[in-house]
Amino acid sequence: xxxxxxxxxxxxxxxxxxxxxxxxxxxxxxxxxxxxxxxxxxxxxxxxxxxxxxxxxxxxxxxxxxxxxxxxxxxxxxxxxxxxxxxxxxxxxxxxxxxxxxxxxxxxxxxxxxxxxxxxxxxxxxxxxxxxxxxxxxxxxxxxxxxxxxxxxxxxxxxxxxxxxxxxxxxxxxxxxxxxxxxxxxxxxxxxxxxxxxxxxxxxxxxxxxxxxxxxxxxxxxxxxxxxxxxxxxxxxxxxxxxxxxxxxxxxxxxxxxxxxxxxxxxxxxxxxxxxxxxxxxxxxxxxxxxxxxxxxxxxxxxxxxxxxxxxxxxxxxxxxxxxxxxxxxxxxxxxxxxxxxxxxxxxxxxxxxxxxxxxxxxxxxxxxxxxxxxxxxxxxxxxxxxxxxxxxxxxxxxxxxxxxxxxxxxxxxxxxxxxxxxxxxxxxxxxxxxxxxxxxxxxxxxxxxxxxxxxxxxxxxxxxxxxxxxxxxxxxxxxxxxxxxxxxxxxxxxxxxxxxxxxxxxxxxxxxxxxxxxxxxxxxxxxxxxxxxxxxxxxxxxxxxxxxxxxxxxxxxxxxxxxxxxxxxxxxxxxxxxxxxxxxxxxxxxxxxxxxxxxxxxxxxxxxxxxxx
Amino acid sequence: xxxxxxxxxxxxxxxxxxxxxxxxxxxxxxxxxxxxxxxxxxxxxxxxxxxxxxxxxxxxxxxxxxxxxxxxxxxxxxxxxxxxxxxxxxxxxxxxxxxxxxxxxxxxxxxxxxxxxxxxxxxxxxxxxxxxxxxxxxxxxxxxxxxxxxxxxxxxxxxxxxxxxxxxxxxxxxxxxxxxxxxxxxxxxxxxxxxxxxxxxxxxxxxxxxxxxxxxxx
Numbered sequence: 001x002x003x004x005x006x007x008x009x010x011x012x013x014x015x016x017x018x019x020x021x022x023x024x025x026x027x028x029x030x031x032x033x034x035x036x037x038x039x040x041x042x043x044x045x046x047x048x049x050x051x052x053x054x055x056x057x058x059x060x061x062x063x064x065x066x067x068x069x070x071x072x073x074x075x076x077x078x079x080x081x082x083x084x085x086x087x088x089x090x091x092x093x094x095x096x097x098x099x100x101x102x103x104x105x106x107x108x109x110x111x112x113x114x115x116x117x118x119x120x121x122x123x124x125x126x127x128x129x130x131x132x133x134x135x136x137x138x139x140x141x142x143x144x145x146x147x148x149x150x151x152x153x154x155x156x157x158x159x160x161x162x163x164x165x166x167x168x169x170x171x172x173x174x175x176x177x178x179x180x181x182x183x184x185x186x187x188x189x190x191x192x193x194x195x196x197x198x199x200x201x202x203x204x205x206x207x208x209x210x211x212x213x214x215x216x217x218x219x220x221x222x223x224x225x226x227x228x229x230x231x232x233x234x235x236x237x238x239x240x241x242x243x244x245x246x247x248x249x250x251x252x253x254x255x256x257x258x259x260x261x262x263x264x265x266x267x268x269x270x271x272x273x274x275x276x277x278x279x280x281x282x283x284x285x286x287x288x289x290x291x292x293x294x295x296x297x298x299x300x301x302x303x304x305x306x307x308x309x310x311x312x313x314x315x316x317x318x319x320x321x322x323x324x325x326x327x328x329x330x331x332x333x334x335x336x337x338x339x340x341x342x343x344x345x346x347x348x349x350x351x352x353x354x355x356x357x358x359x360x361x362x363x364x365x366x367x368x369x370x371x372x373x374x375x376x377x378x379x380x381x382x383x384x385x386x387x388x389x390x391x392x393x394x395x396x397x398x399x400x401x402x403x404x405x406x407x408x409x410x411x412x413x414x415x416x417x418x419x420x421x422x423x424x425x426x427x428x429x430x431x432x433x434x435x436x437x438x439x440x441x442x443x444x445x446x447x448x449x450x451x452x453x454x455x456x457x458x459x460x461x462x463x464x465x466x467x468x469x470x471x472x473x474x475x476x477x478x479x480x481x482x483x484x485x486x487x488x489x490x491x492x493x494x495x496x497x498x499x500x501x502x503x504x505x506x507x508x509x510x511x512x513x514x515x516x517x518x519x520x521x522x523x524x525x526x527x528x529x530x531x532x533x534x535x536x537x538x539x540x541x542x543x544x545x546x547x548x549x550x551x552x553x554x555x556x557x558x559x560x561x562x563x564x565x566x567x568x569x570x571x572x573x574x575x576x577x578x579x580x581x582x583x584x585x586x587x588x589x590x591x592x593x594x595x596x597x598x599x600x601x602x603x604x605x606x607x608x609x610x611x612x613x614x
Numbered sequence: 615x616x617x618x619x620x621x622x623x624x625x626x627x628x629x630x631x632x633x634x635x636x637x638x639x640x641x642x643x644x645x646x647x648x649x650x651x652x653x654x655x656x657x658x659x660x661x662x663x664x665x666x667x668x669x670x671x672x673x674x675x676x677x678x679x680x681x682x683x684x685x686x687x688x689x690x691x692x693x694x695x696x697x698x699x700x701x702x703x704x705x706x707x708x709x710x711x712x713x714x715x716x717x718x719x720x721x722x723x724x725x726x727x728x729x730x731x732x733x734x735x736x737x738x739x740x741x742x743x744x745x746x747x748x749x750x751x752x753x754x755x756x757x758x759x760x761x762x763x764x765x766x767x768x769x770x771x772x773x774x775x776x777x778x779x780x781x782x783x784x785x786x787x788x789x790x791x792x793x794x795x796x797x798x799x800x801x802x803x804x805x806x807x808x809x810x811x812x813x814x815x816x817x818x819x820x821x822x823x824x825x826x827x828x829x830x831x832x
Contacts, residue, residue: 041769239768239769239770240769242770243768243769243770243772243773246770246773247773302770302773305717305768305770306716306717306718306768306770306774307716307717307718307719307744453671453672453673453675453676454673455670455671455673468670469670470670489670493670493673496673497674589719590719595678595721595722596678598674599674599675599678599679600675602673602674602675603675
């Protein structure tokens, strides 16, 4: 088989690429990051790369339509449809390579102790044993059980087999004293007197994931880390995953491995940060959407994304971490929070768990992402809906979209036809992230650059025609020092569809529960994206109901907080189950009214001008 | 009955003036206009809507609205057509079976195609949404259509289309029908993947494909 050497810059990675393989396929295999928000179908621009040296393959027909002749001559191609024809050097733009910020580890912070009593499922118990002798020939296990019988009855009913293999030698090294970790009567881990013991909570999101390292002796959060979910190289939304897997079942295995690798990386990184080892972790709680949950467990997923959207398993689930190849303490467990429905997963349950509702008034809790989940909580009643909202608000499937990283346009203001941009890290703009996408659409609408139907106005000085598509120039070549950054009519359409889906889901949630917008005591916006959006812009484009500012709360990573709650407290873990049981899920896909309401929310409404617009 | 009114109605529909369009339709019916001429107006209006959609001037809301206006107009006009065709010798027009494939619930596109085929004289049997391969097979056996249209919006629907085509093949019916697909971002590659005979990106291309396969309907 013919293979080529391809070098990726600026990361200096050299990989082999087989003839007939696309750049993206080779990069995915070797874990070189190239963003690909449409999942490699050639429908977006996020995987654009530049072949700077070596053999330049002829441009794919579809690339001839999206790049100018000059750009094609300079070696610009989309990685998903370009097959190298010889050794070459490929420059990956900063849009793909910049390290993400804002992957959200900041939720409620470290004040958990005030919110949740530290009463974890895993009990850490200190012990001191009498040394054995010829007169006292009890086995190590009986010795331990006897020592704890009085103070901790039932703590040592069974032992994890992997732990037993090392325990006899270890306990002699430790001088017959140390701690053990017991879960529901099973001893799962042990350590010397000096050793520390940790738990980890993970919010496994479609786009981003975050981890929290908790000291299981005190309940204190010692480290937090966010990273991009490496699974995103296979697509930015759940349906894309499902269709990948349906065509090639092997993909499920790869996606599972990617998730496991990422969880292992989080564990190693955070343990490094506090001078510990991943093997000191005795339990992991994971809150993920139903698709992530199924992929991680190796359950089938294609049925999740198709009507009638049935999950294989919805209750909370515990299994040994080693069964998933997650490398923590050999006897350690993974606890997956329960799901509500095919499109409402443990991450939303975790958000609900961490969000305290106001007494007496209904509250909507909203997790905005590629799939948006909404629950209306009123007393003991929880009603949940979900809607596909696409990756646009995360910068996905947008011509110059990118994750929130240095150089991403995060805020946009339009004044007298001049554009004021703010980028993350005040760097030269290289692309636009979710909050910037929302801002630019709000400004286009408020500034009359698009009409109320979302059509860009040709006569505006910053609007120009490229091929058949109209684009709004955000940053010209002078401002970027390279390729100009534009926001196209198609980008605008993607945002219109996304905001209409979310608003229609809100409308129908209210309709089904019999409330009006003004009845809502609060709208809690959870999630990484939710905490960075400008509520003003979200109101301007009609994403959110037109309520006073004081009724909106942006709470950050509530799912991560909820996963931590479940790690810290058995009662909270029970409460999560209770939330999942109590939730009444309404499937909007089969609601005859959805299309009409959705259609009615796609256009922009005339609205009072904002302070920020002259 | 003036051509002015015809032109006006075409524009009212194309411009999404729902109430006025329906009022004028009623007026034309009351004046004794040929029901088929009104459907011809709808067809002309949908041509304009299609062009405006292509040109990015119209978007999803307009398609939904257009679908609704067409529904109401056919409800007004269809009963009158049934009466007249009984008197005429009904020409043996082509039969098209259409449905949104298994696992997908989207029906805007399918409904517009159904309407357009209908007004172009084809006998259209609409099986609805989330239609199983078996339901397509049963309907092919029962109704003997010349053409089967598989609609789907989700990328996953392409797999359901493939399954449906395969099931039709296994049932020994592949050679008796032509199969066309549409509804989402279909292209040559997806056509090949599904094993269907043709794909279309809008309602007019579905009509043109049917004409090509079985000739002008009566």
